[in-house]
Amino acid sequence: MGVVPWENIRVPREVDGSRGLFRAPKSMCALEADNDWQAINAWLERHEALDTQRAYRREVERLLLWAIVERGKALSSLTGEDATAWRAFAILLHAPAGSHPRGRDRRPNGDHSQGRCRRIPSPTHYRFWAPCSDD
Numbered sequence: 001m002g003v004v005p006w007e008n009i010r011v012p013r014e015v016d017g018s019r020g021l022f023r024a025p026k027s028m029c030a031l032e033a034d035n036d037w038q039a040i041n042a043w044l045e046r047h048e049a050l051d052t053q054r055a056y057r058r059e060v061e062r063l064l065l066w067a068i069v070e071r072g073k074a075l076s077s078l079t080g081e082d083a084t085a086w087r088a089f090a091i092l093l094h095a096p097a098g099s100h101p102r103g104r105d106r107r108p109n110g111d112h113s114q115g116r117c118r119r120i121p122s123p124t125h126y127r128f129w130a131p132c133s134d135d
Contacts, residue, residue, distance in 0.1 A: 006057060006061055009037060011035070011036070011037055011064075011068065012068075015067075015068045015072065015073060015074045016035040016036060016037065016074060017035045017036030017037070017039070017074035017075055017076040017077070018034055018035040018074075019074075020036065020074040020075070020076025020077045021073075021074075021076065021077035021079075022076050022077060022078075023076045031043065035074075036064065036074055036075040036076050037064070039076070040057075040060050040064065040075075043060075044056055044057055044060070062090075062093070063075065063086060066086060066089060067082070067086075070085075070089070071085075
């Protein structure tokens with residue numbers, strides 16, 4: 001299997017989400033979708049601005065591929081633990097070019113004050129700094 005455009009992605013049945021752990025019964029679904037890929041596309045179509053669609057598609061495509069490749073699960077089977085691991089991975093994914101968490105702390109704008117940053121463990125057991133959020 002090689003790199004293909006989003007429209008041509010064919011996900012193996014065992015991880016396509018058609019039997020996802022958290023998939024609601026069809027009668028309760030708000031989207032006309034039989035699997036995760038179809039649900040993603042239906043959700044993306046609800047966003048009218050093309051720039052928004054492209055940005056969301058890029059990120060959800062990364063999440064879908066990460067779920068399948070790294071976790072061996074359908075998107076609709078991801079757990080809270082998986083979400084935490086994804087968040088750590090996504091922070092690394094969006095880190096500035098040339099930065100690497102290994103070897104020293106990375107803090108925004110060189111700020112070393114208490115309460116401005118927090119440590120988040122990554123799935124690779126590195127430690128790195130991320131801006132605090134309200135969540």
